[in-house]
Amino acid sequence: MKTGFIGIVGRPNVGKSTLLNSILGEKIAITTDKPQTTRNTIRGIYTRTEKKAEDFGQGVQMVFIDTPGIHKPHSKLGSFMTDSAINTFKEVDVVLFLVDSDMGKGPGDKYILDMLKAVRTPKILVINKIDTMEPEYFRRIYDEYSEIGVFDDIFGTSALENLNVDKLLVRIEDFLQEGPMFFPEDMVTDHPERFIVSEIIREKLLMYLNDEVPHGVAVEIESYKEEPEVTRIGAVIYCERKSHKGIIIGKQGKKLKGVGKAARIEIEALLGAKVFLELWVKVKENWRDSELALSNFGYTDE
Numbered sequence: 588m589k590t591g592f593i594g595i596v597g598r599p600n601v602g603k604s605t606l607l608n609s610i611l612g613e614k615i616a617i618t619t620d621k622p623q624t625t626r627n628t629i630r631g632i633y634t635r636t637e638k639k640a641e642d643f644g645q646g647v648q649m650v651f652i653d654t655p656g657i658h659k660p661h662s663k664l665g666s667f668m669t670d671s672a673i674n675t676f677k678e679v680d681v682v683l684f685l686v687d688s689d690m691g692k693g694p695g696d697k698y699i700l701d702m703l704k705a706v707r708t709p710k711i712l713v714i715n716k717i718d719t720m721e722p723e724y725f726r727r728i729y730d731e732y733s734e735i736g737v738f739d740d741i742f743g744t745s746a747l748e749n750l751n752v753d754k755l756l757v758r759i760e761d762f763l764q765e766g767p768m769f770f771p772e773d774m775v776t777d778h779p780e781r782f783i784v785s786e787i788i789r790e791k792l793l794m795y796l797n798d799e800v801p802h803g804v805a806v807e808i809e810s811y812k813e814e815p816e817v818t819r820i821g822a823v824i825y826c827e828r829k830s831h832k833g834i835i836i837g838k839q840g841k842k843l844k845g846v847g848k849a850a851r852i853e854i855e856a857l858l859g860a861k862v863f864l865e866l867w868v869k870v871k872e873n874w875r876d877s878e879l880a881l882s883n884f885g886y887t888d889e
Contacts, residue, residue, distance in 0.1 A: 588636075588645060588647060588766070588767075588768060589645065589760055589763040589765055589766070590649075590650075590763060590764075590766040590769060591649060591650070591680035591681065592650045592651075592678060592679040592680050593649055593652065593680065593682075593683060593759060594651075594652045594679040594682045595607060595683045596654050596682060596683070596685070596699060597686060597699065598686075598695035601686060601716075602687065602715040602716060603653050604629070604653055605746040605747055606653075606715065607631045607651050607653045608631075608746075609747075610633055610651060610752060610756065611633055611775050629652070629653040630652055630776060631650075631653065631775060632650050632651075632770045632774050632776060633647075633648070633650075633756070633775075634646075634647070634648045634649075634770070634772045634773075634774075635647050636772050647763065648769060648772075649756070649759060649760075649763070650769055652679060680708065680762060680764075681709050681710075681711065681759055681763070682708050682709070682710045682711070683711050683755075684703060684710060684712050685713045685715050686712065686713070686714055686715070686732070687715050688728065689728050700735070700737065710737060710739055711740050711755070711759065712740070712741040713741075714729065714741065714744070715745065715746055716745060716747070717744060717745050717750065718747065718748045718750060719745075729743070740758055742754065742755050742758065780857070781808045781811050783857060784811070784854055784857070786806075788806045788822055788846070788850045788866070789804065789806045791846045791850045792804050792806070792824065794849075795842055795846050796835065803827040803828070803874075804824060805825045806822055806823070807822065807823045807825065808820065808821070809823055816861065817860070817861045817862065818858055818861070819862075820854070820862060820863070821864075822865070822866055822867070824867065824868045824869070825869055825871045825874060826868065826869075827870070827873055827874060827875070828872065831870075832868050832870055835868050836868055843866055847864055847866050850864060851864045
């Protein structure tokens with residue numbers, strides 16, 4: 588069996604989490620149209636055992652690491668997210684660099700590219716969202732990056748439409764070595780259910796809040812009790828300002844109820860059980876620049 592670790596890097600909102608979910612065939616990373624949705628590194632495990640590999644010749648286990656979008660940080664949380672992504676370069680066997688536009692769109696891709704030039708790890712450029720591109724524009728991006736000579740291969744994909752994702756997996760396999768399985772074959776992520784539940788709640792907040800208070804929100808699971816008939820979950824939503832608390836709750840509590848209902852439906856599908864979800868909103872001013880708060884929310888290594 589071939590095994591290895593694959594890092595997925597790129598600037599915010601290029602589709603890294605969507606690609607990971609497409610590879611795994613199920614959702615383990617939250618996705619929204621807002622930049623910096625992913626805050627932690629999310630590990631997804633793709634396993635094809637030898638029994639399932641008759642058409643391929645051997646089994647494979649790929650551990651994908653979905654990283655926060657690399658960007659110029661404006662807070663301690665931003666620094667943590669960017670450092671997490673950059674450190675991935677040193678830990679993996681293959682790097683997937685996702686882009687969805689040419690380099691003229693901004694300095695973010697050039698910044699990542701400069702770091703990748705110093706990395707000897709095999710690198711594959713993934714031009715994502717090709718379902719929204721004209722062929723001429725795709726060719727321009729392809730040629731622009733091909734001329735640099737940094738990448739071992741270049742693929743065009745649509746993670747959302749699952750286009751060419753299977754071909755990308757076959758190419759990644761070429762760079763992996765034989766080795767032992769790192770995780771059981773039925774495991775798709777090493778994150779506990781509590782973490783995924785908190786991320787689902789945060790995703791629904793990002794979707795319901797539009798651009799009002801998207802990045803000043805954190806979710807902490809305070810209670811998680813599995814009973815025979817129902818799983819009872821209590822979660823606290825933290826925001827940075829008192830004015831934000833009112834926005835999150837909404838008029839007559841409608842917005843918070845909508846977030847809770849949408850999250851509960853998805854959590855029940857994840858757990859395969861009935862869920863009773865309680866949400867509270869609390870203010871923790873400037874938590875994104877507080878070392879203690881970041882540590883409590885799981886955004887530091889301390």
